[in-house]
Amino acid sequence: MEDSRELIYGQVGEYERTVYDEPVFAAFERMVETYPHHPALIYLGKTWSYKELRDLINRFANALASLGVTHGDRMMLYVPNCPQFIAAFLGATKVGATPVPVSPIYTPYEIEYLLNDSQAKYILCQDTNSGYVKEVFPKTPLKGMIVTNFADLLPWWKRAVGALFDKIPHGVVEKGESVHSFKDLVKNHPPTPPKAEINPRADLSRLLYTGGTTGFPKGVPTNHTAVVSFVSEIRQISHGHVGEGGQDVLIMINPLFHEMAQGMTMAWGLTMGNPIVLMPIPDVDAILDSIQRYRVTLMLGVPTLYRMILEHDRVDLYHCSTLRYCLCGADKLPPEVNARWKEKFGKPIFQCYGATEVGFTSTTPFDREPLPDSVGVPLPSREVKVVDPETLQPVGSNEVGEVLVRCEYTFKHYWNKPEETSRSFVPVNGRVFYRMNDFARLGEEGQLHFVDRGVDIIKYKGYRVSASEIEAVLQDHEAVIAACVVGVPDPRTGERIKAIVVLKDDAKGVSSSELLRWCRDRLAPYKVPKYIEFRDMLPKSKVGKLLRREIRDEERRKAKKKIG
Numbered sequence: 001m002e003d004s005r006e007l008i009y010g011q012v013g014e015y016e017r018t019v020y021d022e023p024v025f026a027a028f029e030r031m032v033e034t035y036p037h038h039p040a041l042i043y044l045g046k047t048w049s050y051k052e053l054r055d056l057i058n059r060f061a062n063a064l065a066s067l068g069v070t071h072g073d074r075m076m077l078y079v080p081n082c083p084q085f086i087a088a089f090l091g092a093t094k095v096g097a098t099p100v101p102v103s104p105i106y107t108p109y110e111i112e113y114l115l116n117d118s119q120a121k122y123i124l125c126q127d128t129n130s131g132y133v134k135e136v137f138p139k140t141p142l143k144g145m146i147v148t149n150f151a152d153l154l155p156w157w158k159r160a161v162g163a164l165f166d167k168i169p170h171g172v173v174e175k176g177e178s179v180h181s182f183k184d185l186v187k188n189h190p191p192t193p194p195k196a197e198i199n200p201r202a203d204l205s206r207l208l209y210t211g212g213t214t215g216f217p218k219g220v221p222t223n224h225t226a227v228v229s230f231v232s233e234i235r236q237i238s239h240g241h242v243g244e245g246g247q248d249v250l251i252m253i254n255p256l257f258h259e260m261a262q263g264m265t266m267a268w269g270l271t272m273g274n275p276i277v278l279m280p281i282p283d284v285d286a287i288l289d290s291i292q293r294y295r296v297t298l299m300l301g302v303p304t305l306y307r308m309i310l311e312h313d314r315v316d317l318y319h320c321s322t323l324r325y326c327l328c329g330a331d332k333l334p335p336e337v338n339a340r341w342k343e344k345f346g347k348p349i350f351q352c353y354g355a356t357e358v359g360f361t362s363t364t365p366f367d368r369e370p371l372p373d374s375v376g377v378p379l380p381s382r383e384v385k386v387v388d389p390e391t392l393q394p395v396g397s398n399e400v401g402e403v404l405v406r407c408e409y410t411f412k413h414y415w416n417k418p419e420e421t422s423r424s425f426v427p428v429n430g431r432v433f434y435r436m437n438d439f440a441r442l443g444e445e446g447q448l449h450f451v452d453r454g455v456d457i458i459k460y461k462g463y464r465v466s467a468s469e470i471e472a473v474l475q476d477h478e479a480v481i482a483a484c485v486v487g488v489p490d491p492r493t494g495e496r497i498k499a500i501v502v503l504k505d506d507a508k509g510v511s512s513s514e515l516l517r518w519c520r521d522r523l524a525p526y527k528v529p530k531y532i533e534f535r536d537m538l539p540k541s542k543v544g545k546l547l548r549r550e551i552r553d554e555e556r557r558k559a560k561k562k563i564g
Contacts, residue, residue: 020229020381020409021200025090027231027271029054038246039275042294043083046154050273055191056083056153060091062194063185067144069122071096071196074207076115076123077257078133080104081280084148084182085256086265088124089206093224096196098204101257108132109473109522110217115140117219117416118207122146124182127171134174147173148182150280200224207415208259210356211457211466219415220356226409227263230360233379234267241325241366242298244272248324250298251277251290253305254462259356260329264300274298284308288318295322302330302462303337304493306349310340320345325366327352330462331494332450335372351375353448357424357434358382358405362448374447375440382407385433386442392428400441400451404433458487459494463526467548470529473522474499477515479507484538485529486552489559499529500551502538 036051048056069075075092077099079085085101092099100118102111104126111132115123116139124146125133133145151159151168162168173179205224209217235242242248250269254261269276277290282305290296306328309315323345329352342348353375354361361384364376378384386401387394395401404426412432413421425432437454458465467485474483482502487495503510512532519528539547 020225020232022228023198023200023224024093024205024227024231024266025057027228027266028090031271031273035245035273038273040270041083041086041276041278043278044151044154044280045158047275048083053083053086056087056186057090057094058191058193059186059189060087060182061094062189062192064091064097064122065095065194066189067122067180069095069097071203073097073122074100074118074120076118076120077101078104078106078111078123078125078129079148080126080150081252081256081278082148082150083153083278084124087186088146089256089262093198093205094194094196096198096203098207098221100207100209101262102209103255103257103524104129105524105526106132107522107524108135110524112136112139113216114209115142117217124148126150127173128169130171130173130179137178142178144178144180146180146182146185152183198224200228201409206262208257208356211464211469216469216472217466218417218420221411221413221415222359223409223411226359226407226411227266229381229407229409230354230379231263231267231271233381234263234360234363235272237363237377237379238268238366242268242272242274244274246274248272248274248297249277249294249322250274250300251279251287251294251296252300253279253282253287254300254302254330258330259359260352260354261300263354263360264327268298282308284312285314288312288315288320291320291323292318296320297322297324299323299326301326301328303328303333304331304461306333306337306341307492310337310344315344323347325350327363329353330464331459332373332453334491338370353450355405355434355436358407358410358436361405361436364447371443371445371447371449373449373451374443375450377447378405381409383433384442384448385428386440386448387428392426395441397444398441400439403436403438403440403448404428405436406431406433410434458485458497460487460497460526461493465497465527470497470499470519470523470527473519474501474515476522477510477518479503479510480515482538482546484546484548484551486548486555488531488555496531497527497529498531498533498555500533500535500538502535 032050032054037049039047040050040053041048075097077088089099100120119141121143127147127149130147201223204221205227206222208220277294326349328349338349348370350364350370352363361382362376362378364370383406385404389402412425424435439451441449443449470485471483474480481504484500488498490496515532539550
């Protein structure tokens with residue numbers, strides 16, 4: 001594949017040559033020059049123009065440079081959806097540093113591991129979770145923490161009203177030499193463009209973490225070229241359907257620490273000159289009100305979100321007729337949700353598919369009705385194979401097999417995880433592919449039809465949850481000798497998390513409540529099991545390997561019998 005191709009850039013209907021080998025912020029910069037005064041970001045009623053957003057990003061980049069953050073350093077982003085996230089993400093890349101976005105609800109146990117694994121020097125956090133950072137600070141490579149609040153960048157009168165009605169969460173922040181205020185940093189530094197030499201193929205644009213089969217999250221390093229390639233190709237596929245320069249409005253509800261949300265924020269928002277309505281939390285009334293108020297035309301979601309909206313008892317009070325393209329990812333979209341959505345809003349839900357390791361892989365075409373179970377056509381830069389999982393040989397058309405994906409531009413390894421790398425990145429005919437751990441069939445029409453997910457990943461409300469990560473936490477308890485975690489099918493959440501636990505012979509008085517508290521202290525809320533069952537033993541193979549499949553099949557039979 002050539003490094004440059006004809007891609008949409010500039011007014012709709014015009015083309016100019018775009019090169020993949022450029023920093024992730026380069027396309028945004030071109031939009032600033034083209035549409036400086038157009039709205040770029042709408043957050044809690046405040047609007048930033050493209051020029052104002054660039055100034056905020058540059059101010060923060062200069063602040064990072066003044067703190068000593070330089071080329072190759074890592075900076076963790078431990079905040080929810082807010083303008084500060086975007087300023088920090090792009091600001092870090094502008095000085096050659098690497099943003100490390102993580103969930104803002106991670107516990108100290110999780111944050112400590114991620115900080116040490118990534119070797120992050122600074123962290124952007126909220127005042128509400130800064131106590132967690134302070135707790136682990138001495139045990140990590142951190143040099144400083146930058147603290148912000150949901151309302152830091154809002155006008156004074158909005159902050160005053162929010163405080164009056166107790167609508168803005170606040171946390172106590174202890175001052176110190178290593179503690180910096182985001183608000184003060186951007187106020188005290190100029191919006192001049194920072195200077196940094198960036199090699200798009202060699203330098204990291206981000207370090208994202210995903211579930212690991214060993215019980216620990218895996219870091220996925222991604223260069224600039226890899227991100228630019230799929231962002232550019234989504235624009236290309238969307239040409240003629242998604243406008244630019246404010247012709248469309250994107251609402252972003254999905255968490256920005258996730259690869260899918262980052263990709264669509266760039267592809268349909270910041271690199272097309274369109275405004276983004278950024279939602280800090282997924283409140284259904286607030287979402288529907290924003291769609292109506294700002295005449296939103298584009299939406300990204302997960303199956304659980306679409307179901308929540310459909311089942312909301314006040315959905316009929318809002319006018320959402322402006323919605324044109326709704327995109328779903330992170331989990332399989334149930335056909336009944338798609339059918340109900342189309343009946344309710346008159347538009348189908350399109351699907352996308354990918355993984356942190358390879359970025360966006362495919363999306364359903366926007367010029368036709370989506371096919372059932374289709375997750376679309378592979379992007380031009382993503383090579384997809386459907387293979388026999390044992391031999392890695394291709395299966396026939398419409399036959400089910402494991403999905404392998406390759407992209408010329410992506411790295412083929414995990415961060416400091418050689419064993420995980422060898423399991424997940426495999427050579428096929430002299431080229432390295434990533435094993436998606438999902439099963440699908442490639443239809444004769446060229447679209448990928450999703451069949452089932454990999455067995456060790458639990459999908460709960462759109463989150464990818466590693467079963468072995470939860471098992472590792474449970475087995476850290478002094479009374480637990482073995483644990484097995486599985487997903488139990490649930491029509492509302494995708495899967496519920498259930499743990500099967502074996503206690504030591506001399507353990508007494510250990511209850512499920514105690515183990516659930518143990519998990520809540522060490523895991524993000526969405527990873528905590530909903531049920532814990534005690535057994536005398538777990539099924540194992542002749543070589544001592546846990547037979548998780550047997551337990552999973554057993555639980556699925558129970559669930560099916562209960563539903564029936």
